[in-house]
Amino acid sequence: MSKINKQDGPVAVTGASGYIGSRIVEDLLGQGNDVHACVRDASNVKKVDHLVKLGKDAHNCDVQLYEGDLFEKGSYDDAFSGCISVIHAGATVGFNRETPQEVYDGCFTENEHVVESVKKSGSVKRLVFTSSFAAVAHPRPEGYIFTEEDWCGDNVEAYKGAWTEENISKNRDIAYAMAKANTEKMIYKIAEDDGNFEAISINPLHVIGPLMTENHNQFFSWQFFIWQLLKGNNFGLWDGKQVRGDRMLWNMVDVRDVAKAHRLAAESNIAKNGSRYILSATDRSGEKFTWQLQAKLMELFPDIENIGGEMMDNGRPMKYTYDSPRSYCIKATDELGLSTYSIEDTLKDTGNSYIKIGLL
Numbered sequence: 556m557s558k559i560n561k562q563d564g565p566v567a568v569t570g571a572s573g574y575i576g577s578r579i580v581e582d583l584l585g586q587g588n589d590v591h592a593c594v595r596d597a598s599n600v601k602k603v604d605h606l607v608k609l610g611k612d613a614h615n616c617d618v619q620l621y622e623g624d625l626f627e628k629g630s631y632d633d634a635f636s637g638c639i640s641v642i643h644a645g646a647t648v649g650f651n652r653e654t655p656q657e658v659y660d661g662c663f664t665e666n667e668h669v670v671e672s673v674k675k676s677g678s679v680k681r682l683v684f685t686s687s688f689a690a691v692a693h694p695r696p697e698g699y700i701f702t703e704e705d706w707c708g709d710n711v712e713a714y715k716g717a718w719t720e721e722n723i724s725k726n727r728d729i730a731y732a733m734a735k736a737n738t739e740k741m742i743y744k745i746a747e748d749d750g751n752f753e754a755i756s757i758n759p760l761h762v763i764g765p766l767m768t769e770n771h772n773q774f775f776s777w778q779f780f781i782w783q784l785l786k787g788n789n790f791g792l793w794d795g796k797q798v799r800g801d802r803m804l805w806n807m808v809d810v811r812d813v814a815k816a817h818r819l820a821a822e823s824n825i826a827k828n829g830s831r832y833i834l835s836a837t838d839r840s841g842e843k844f845t846w847q848l849q850a851k852l853m854e855l856f857p858d859i860e861n862i863g864g865e866m867m868d869n870g871r872p873m874k875y876t877y878d879s880p881r882s883y884c885i886k887a888t889d890e891l892g893l894s895t896y897s898i899e900d901t902l903k904d905t906g907n908s909y910i911k912i913g914l915l
């Protein structure tokens with residue numbers, strides 16, 4: 556594959572209304588590609604208005620909205636027909652609201668419908684799937700640097716009872732990770748057997764960066780917790796309740812880089828069936844413990860009086876944070892030619908988008 560030209564056919568994007576999907580649509584239009592934007596409800600202005608506007612602002616290319624639901628077989632047949640590539644960024648993520656089995660079904664079972672529609676199209680040459688770093692990570696000692704060779708479920712002997720099929724229905728994180736890993740394996744196998752298209756995955760870590768609409772401020776997303784820090788709440792707190800752990804190592808990537816990597820993977824001469832690309836921090840500057848992130852936000856937003864972080868004592872964190880996950884998007888920069896935003900620009904643009912939307 557090489558650069559997709561308009562005459563090659565449109566690119567279909569599932570989950571086009573979402574935080575990542577919307578940026579994929581924006582990036583494709585910026586390159587002059589027509590886009591078939593797959594949404595669940597084309598009449599829901601809160602979710603699609605920004606896509607319509609992107610189409611109007613684009614030069615010599617267009618966005619067409621197609622309705623489809625991952626849970627309905629054949630839902631994407633029309634949308635994918637005549638397309639050169641499909642970028643599958645839609646998922647019923649739920650952000651901590653569903654049972655583990657529902658998480659698994661929303662992120663694995665329903666993907667079969669997408670692949671069936673890809674096969675039926677006859678025109679699609681690349682399927683780029685938004686997997687997750689969750690499909691890579693597994694328990695390892697602190698400081699271990701994860702690469703695309705890693706899979707969740709590796710090293711299970713050392714940590715019995717973790718990332719295994721039988722634990723899918725017991726734990727949401729395991730269900731999500733296994734769903735993503737199993738989807739990757741499924742699509743690579745189907746693509747290989749089919750022979751007419753290749754499947755490639757993008758494995759993002761903590762995605763942040765500017766929101767396009769208020770709807771992108773999904774509860775429990777990473778951008779949501781950046782917003783909470785900017786509102787002066789310590790990490791993990793929501794409505795006075797500790798809704799997740801109070802400290803972590805943030806390994807941050809810009810949503811615009813994640814989006815661009817999807818298109819580059821659809822175009823790359825080097826990527827092939829089964830290639831996967833971690834989208835994580837470019838280097839150590841994008842890996843920050845919560846207290847370091849707080850310090851950076853204070854530097855970038857001097858006008859905000861109170862920025863949250865974690866419990867501190869004399870300028871040092873009160874509790875130790877496990878030093879993981881460490882990973883860098885080296886393969887995406889080397890093979891796809893991705894150049895990335897600085898962490899300063901990403902954080903600044905994230906905060907400024909909250910100000911623009913009126914949430915800060």
Ligand SMILES: NC(=O)c1ccc[n+]([C@@H]2O[C@H](COP(=O)([O-])OP(=O)(O)OC[C@H]3O[C@@H](n4cnc5c(N)ncnc54)[C@H](OP(=O)(O)O)[C@@H]3O)[C@@H](O)[C@H]2O)c1
Nearest residue numbers: 570571572573574575595624625645646647685687759762
């Ligand atoms: N954000 C991250 O940090 C991160 C990290 C790693 C991987 N990912 C993966 O990236 C993908 C996109 O995530 P995101 O952050 O952009 O989430 P998001 O903003 O919630 O977007 C999810 C998208 O999926 C669509 N969707 C949900 N249920 C659907 C269904 N039943 N049928 C069709 N479409 C459906 C949503 O459409 P509606 O607008 O109709 O709800 C929305 O467009 C997901 O696969 C997620 O697992 C995200």
